[in-house]
Amino acid sequence: MRNDLSSLWSPNEETKKRSKLELFCKHLDKKKLLKYNPNFKHLWKWSVSKPEIFWSEVWDFTKIKGVKGKKVLKKNKIFYKNLFFPGSRLNYAENLLPKKNEEIAIKFLSENSTEKKITWKELYEYVCKFSYFLKKINLKEKDRVAAYVPNTIETIISFLATSKNGLVWSSCSPDFGTEGVIDRFFQIKPKVLITCEYYYYNGKKINILEKVPEILKKIKSIKTVVIFPYENKFEKKINSKYKDFYSTLKESKLDSNFKKFEFNHPLYILYSSGTTGVPKCITHGAGNVLLEHNKEFALHCNIFNKNKIFYYTTTGWMMWNWLVGGLATGSSIFLFDGAPVYPKIDVLLEYCQNEQINLFGVSAKYIDHLKNENYNAKNLDLSKVKIITSTGSPLASESFKYVYENIKEDVHLASIAGGTDLVGCLILGNLFSNVYKGEIQGQSLGIEVDVFDEKG
Secondary structure, three states, rough: OOOOOOOOOOHHHHHHOHHHHHHHHHHHHHHHOOOOOHHHHHHHHHHEEEEHHHHHHHHHOOOOOOOOOOEEEOOOOOOOHOOOOOEEEEEEHHHHHOOOOOEEEEEEHHHHOOEEEHHHHHHHHHHHHHHHHHHHHOOOOEEEEEEEOOOOHHHHHHHHHHHHOOOEEEEEEEOOOOHHHHHHHHHHHHOOOEEEEEEOOOEEEOHHHHHHHHHHHHHOOOEEEEEEEEOOOOOOOOOOOEEEHHHHHHHHOOOOOOOOOOOOOOOEEEEEEEEOOOOOEEEEEEEHHHHHHHHHHHHOOOOOOEEEEEOOOOOOOOHHHHHHHHHHOOEEEEEEEEEOOOOOOOOHHHHHHHHHHEEEEEEHHHHHHHHOOOOOOOOOOOOOOOOEEEEEEOOOHHHHHHHHHHHOOOOOOEEEEEEEEEEEEEEEEOOOOEOOOOOEEEEEOOOOOOOOOOOO
C-alpha cells in the first residue's frame, strides 16, 4: 500500500492525447486487435498475453526498415531456443540512419569544452566510408571489432559502420584499466581495435594510447589499430603502425550497400560486471535490440522525430547502447564526455538548457548527489525537458520529491530498471500513469514482469 496517496505528477490530458502511447492504442483499436482503453495495465496485460501480435504491431508502428516475414515466433520447448521473426531480414545501421539531411544528428561536448557536431548527411557518408575501410581490410561477417573509447561522435560512426557490415562490436570505456580491457576483449578475439589519443575526467587529461602496446601484446588476434583524435586534430604524430581514423575516411569510397541480415544476427557483445571471476560475454542480436529500443523510446518515453535525447553515460555502460538506439526515432542525440559535476555541479543541466534537451537521462546516484549538495536549478531554463529518466540503482523517495521541488515541477520523472543482459528495461515510465514517490510506474510492454516482496 502507498503511504502517501498524492501523486507527484500526472500527465496532462493534451500530452496524453498526442502521445505515441495513445496513438498506438488507437492503432490497435482501428485494427480491431484491442478495444481502445487509455489504461496502462490494460495494455500491458494484453501485450504479454498476445506477444506475437504485440511485437508484430511494434514493428509496424515504429516503421522498421526490413522484411518482417510471415511468422513472429517459432516456439521451442527449451525457452532460449525460441526464435523471434525467423523469416525477417534487416540492417541495424540502415534503421539508425533514417535521414540524410543537414539537420544535426549528433552533438558532442567534453568537460574541457571541446565541441563537435555532425549532420545526418555527414553521419551517413562517414558510416558508409568507414564500412568500406572495414571491408578493405578483409573483415568478414561476425568478425569482432573492439573499441577502447570515450563517448564521442567517432565512436558512434565506427559502431554503425561495424553493424552495417554485419560485424560484431564491443566497447570498453577508457576508465577501465588495461587488465579490465584485456579480460573482456581477450575472450572475443577481435581483429580490429579502435581507440583515441586521450580523454578528460575531473580536470585531468588521461592518455589512452600508452595502454595500447600492452593490449596488443596480450590480444594477438588484433591486426589493425585505428586511432581518432579527441579534439579536432592529433596533438602529436601517431605511430605509423596505426591507422588514422580521418585519413581512412578520406581514402575510402562511399559504400552505400546495406545488406540485410537475419533478425538474430549478432550486433554487439556486452559484459557482466566481473564480480564472480572474469566478466561474462553477453551477445545481443540486431533485431531484438532495434525492436526493444524502438518500443521503449516510442511507447514509454514518448520520443518523436526531431526530439533531442541526452543520456549521461560512458561506452562501458549499456545506457550508451540505449542512447545510440535513439537515432532510429529520427531524434538527435547528445553526448557528454567527462565527470558529471566538473567543472561545476550543474554542467549537465546547463547542457540541457543550452541544447534544449527533451529527454535527460542520468544515474540515481547523480540525482542523490545534487540533493545532498542542496542544489536548486531555479536559474536554468529547462522548459524543453519533458522526461527525466533515472537508472543504475533505485531512486530514493526523497530524491523523487527533490526533483519536483528543485529541478523541474512539470516533468515526467521515470525511474527505469533493466540490465546488460537485455540491453533495455524491464520496468519504466509511461504517459498513462501518475508518478508516485519511490515507485516505478509500470512494467515494460511485452515483457512479463512480476514483483515480489521479501515474503515472496
